Amino acid sequence: MDETKRKTFVKDRYDFEDLKRIVWQLRAPDGCPWDRAQTHESMENCMIEEAFEVIEAVNNHDIPNLREELGDVMLQVLLHSAIAEEKEEFTFDDVVDELAKKLVRRHPHVFGGEETAKTPNEGLSRWDEIKKKEKEGRPQAAKGELARIPHSLPPERRAMKVMKKAEKLYGHTKAQDRLMKETQKLLEAENSLTNAIETFIKDMEG
Numbered sequence: 001m002d003e004t005k006r007k008t009f010v011k012d013r014y015d016f017e018d019l020k021r022i023v024w025q026l027r028a029p030d031g032c033p034w035d036r037a038q039t040h041e042s043m044e045n046c047m048i049e050e051a052f053e054v055i056e057a058v059n060n061h062d063i064p065n066l067r068e069e070l071g072d073v074m075l076q077v078l079l080h081s082a083i084a085e086e087k088e089e090f091t092f093d094d095v096v097d098e099l100a101k102k103l104v105r106r107h108p109h110v111f112g113g114e115e116t117a118k119t120p121n122e123g124l125s126r127w128d129e130i131k132k133k134e135k136e137g138r139p140q141a142a143k144g145e146l147a148r149i150p151h152s153l154p155p156e157r158r159a160m161k162v163m164k165k166a167e168k169l170y171g172h173t174k175a176q177d178r179l180m181k182e183t184q185k186l187l188e189a190e191n192s193l194t195n196a197i198e199t200f201i202k203d204m205e206g
Helices: 003-009 016-026 033-037 044-059 063-086 092-105 120-135 139-143 155-170 174-205
Strands: none
Touching (some): 016 033
């Protein structure tokens, strides 16, 4: 690393602007070959894995690891934004602007002078109502609520999301109880298989 880069990028403490500059440097012509090779598509699994690692840290109450994993998710956002800027699709500032506008727009009880929501359910209900109105008229709106659930979710988790959405739209049914139990069995089987594979690897290493 030349002296100019060292002074620019090597610090005792970084802020968000520093982080952006680092990520953009990784994508620069003299940056990292791996980072430069990435595309929106090549990073799909990275985003999924990092998100699940955040969940794992939360479930384990592992705060230091949670801090690290949240940073890894942030890296995915920054890399996608850097790629998009290079392709003139959108900028990171566009991402920030759209998110900020959405948060203000969907919280009129906080930012719009409406009566304050008194419970978490009231806050969520207002969010959902505004979201539904925003989606009306858009191409994806014609698909319906259930069809818009991402197919990229793991099958058992997508099944649970479909059932929760169906209950919200159509009310609870006995069929949902049965499907929920079957989905839970699939989750338990998946965990059992994962544990068996881990045990096998440990035995091989031993």
